[in-house]
Amino acid sequence: MHTLLSTKKLTEKNKVKLENSGFLVVEKNFIKTKSIPFSLNEVSENLIFTSKNAVKSVLPFKKELIDKSAFCVGEKTKKQLEKNGFKVIFQAENAETLANKISESFNHLRFTFFCGNIRKETLPNILKENQVELNEIVVYKTKLKSHKISIKLDGILFFSPSGIKSYLLENEIKNETCFCIGNTTAETLNGKTSNIIIAKKHKIEAVLKACIKYFKQKK
Structure with a gap:
């Protein structure tokens, strides 16, 4: 079973979709937004x-x-x-x-x-x-809201450049495959890793789809 970290809380529907595809899913909100x-x-x-x-x-x-x-x-x-x-x-x-x-x-x-x-x-x-x-x-x-992740991860889901910056405050990217919602988010990983998959569409569901497809092909 592959372990994934989502750097934002997913809807129950999206979480179940990953779990039904054989993933152990860890969720943390790595950023917090507030209207000013x-x-x-x-x-x-x-x-x-x-x-x-x-x-x-x-x-x-x-x-x-x-x-x-x-x-x-x-x-x-x-x-x-x-x-x-x-x-x-x-x-x-x-x-x-x-x-x-x-x-x-x-x-x-x-x-x-x-x-x-x-x-x-x-x-x-x-x-x-x-x-x-x-x-x-x-x-x-x-506001960046970082969390220390101690368990071994196979993949990380990133949905914004700020989410990546927040993750890197407390963690390093080693061999994990990073799934990004778009090119702008992926560019934030330049120099950190080359294990990057970019979703075909700028939406959460597309990131999940890319992740499921990638690990299915690795079997």
């Missing part, structure tokens, strides 16, 4: 969201934002936006793809990026290089 106060003094007509946490954090201002156009990363971020009445113009699997699409097709528009206090420079840098007008509003805070 912010103002809407300068908000453009086009909004960028790269996480569900950002969407959740702006919902108290839904009335002021609902008529604006949304651009996002991830299917679940899109679903959450649409569930709350936002019109999503374009959804990408990662920040780089989203930034490139905006630069190519929407570079005449102004954007506001709702983000957390810890975020990659990928999207802002690409937009800046392509002279796309952008301002950022930090709407939530990510």
Whole structure:
């Protein structure tokens, strides 16, 4: 039986899916997010969201934002936006793809990026290089919450760059295979390990699918 660590608590359905595939699953939340106060003094007509946490954090201002156009990363971020009445113009699997699409097709528009206090420079840098007008509003805070893992692991499931940083505060990556939700998350492992599998889609279920497939092929 292979032992997996998920660096975030899974839904019961997803945990059972792994257990039914023959895994022993250990779950710990390695990051904690919290909405923080912010103002809407300068908000453009086009909004960028790269996480569900950002969407959740702006919902108290839904009335002021609902008529604006949304651009996002991830299917679940899109679903959450649409569930709350936002019109999503374009959804990408990662920040780089989203930034490139905006630069190519929407570079005449102004954007506001709702983000957390810890975020990659990928999207802002690409937009800046392509002279796309952008301002950022930090709407939530990510806190690293590391745990020492003493048992031997065969695989680790990572869902964000912050989750990796938190894990590495108390642990080392040795021979474990790391399953990442996207390229941005995987890049955080550069220099730490080459045992990396990237999910085909930017969603938790895709990470689980990649993990199950990998270990099934190893039998």
